[in-house]
Amino acid sequence: MANEMKEMTYKEAVKLAMVEEMRRDENVFLMGEDVGLYGGAFGVSVGMLDEFGEERVRDTPISEAVIAGAAAGAAVTGMRPIAEIMFMDFSTIAMDALVNQAAKMRYMFGGKAKVPMVLRCPGGSGTGAAAQHSQSLEAWFCHVPGLKVVVPSTAKDAKGLLKAAIRDDNPVVFVEQKTLYKIKGEVPMDEEFIIPLGKGEIKKEGKDVTIISYGRMLPRALKVAEEMESEGISVEVLDPRTLVPLDKELIIESVKKTGRVILVNEACKTGGYLGEIASVIVESEAFDYLDAPIVRLAGLDVPVPYNPELEKAIVPSEEQIREAVLKVMNR
Known part of the structure; x- marks a missing residue:
């Protein structure tokens, strides 16, 4: 298993990373709009509700401010939330919780508080979704001290980087370009395959x-x-x-x-x-x-x-x- 490779789509690699980390650590959970019953807007989390149940795959209200705020609060108390924002464009509604709370708390508490949360943001153009569902806003988040920003471009990188992001003790904005969901590539099946953040x-x-x-x-x-x-x-x-x-x-x-x-x-x-x-x-x-x-x-x-x-x-x-x-x- 350690050296086994398997061809899969970018979308499947994202799901695999979440599933492996949720099996590994009971503090990891997924939350977002329609991530449970529907499997997410792009079907990334299909089937995860059946395996992990409603406590760990949580459908939320249609409020990105609530999603990001609840994720930050859960992270500070020791959980490791993966929060899905349906479209990156809607991260604008989550900005206060993310920028003024999640990104600042570790600094404001002198390093005594950790905020291990991941904000998954499907973004970018190419799907015919028009002005309010197609933006690439990664530069905004790069301007906020305390946030890490990740943009995987291959299936292999999607798995390795997401696992690293989930294990990181800081808030990470994880950008998933929507048109890449269907691309295929060889992905390591090793459950400890991780790509360190900060390595191109x-x-x-x-x-x-x-x-x-x-x-x-x-x-x-x-x-x-x-x-x-x-x-x-x-x-x-x-x-x-x-x-x-x-x-x-x-x-x-x-x-x-x-x-x-x-x-x-x-x-x-x-x-x-x-x-x-x-x-x-x-x-x-x-x-x-x-x-x-x-x-x-x-x-x-x-x-x-x-x-x-x-x-x-x-x-x-x-x-x-x-x-x-x-x-x-x-x-």
Whole structure:
């Protein structure tokens, strides 16, 4: 079992992580809107109510403020809640409990209080769900001291990072890009498989250009990277996996190696997290190794449209990533 791998979807990997941790620790429980009888808005927790019962798989009222507040309170008293927010957009209603309570309590109590909670947030565009159900708000949470922010991009990472988040003694915002739920990958079946928070990964080695990306944009970056090989351009693809804490050392070393960097995500460009990654590079010794300006490819600064063609147009495409690679290579 320790070395066994199994192909599964991203969604199944998220469920597996929760099930394994709930079997391992009786203090872990799941709560959220329709997570029990219905199995969650995206079917992630289907069947968990049957195994763990109503005490540990709890359907909540339609109030994200209540969900986050109850999770923070339970965490302080020794439980390890996994709270699902149906859509990341609705985390706005949970902001007071999350930002002013969960993120602050450990500091305000001089380290004597722990807040081991996970806020699972399905987010992002690509499902035709329009402006109020398609936002990528991870940068907001990255600006709050006391919160950790995780964005897995593969099934394997979803399992390993969620298990690490559940075992962490701090509040973690766990972003699940909705279009990734159906992607498949090999996932370790070892129940102790954990990916430490704060450790990024090179998804593809390269020597000419570094693309740093996560979430829905990572598969696009990888596809372009593979295609550029036929044109004699070696592209390295780096997935930070955890935005807070950020694996700065991995980013700096990759940029020093290639001398060129393209940053790609789907969130709005203005005030987005790509600017923070760019600052890490500029403020480090990696800046002296740059042979071209840093390129940011991000979502347009508009609400996500309902029209499917317009929705496609507001986030970086494979062609735009390809053009950026050629640009930094002076091709």
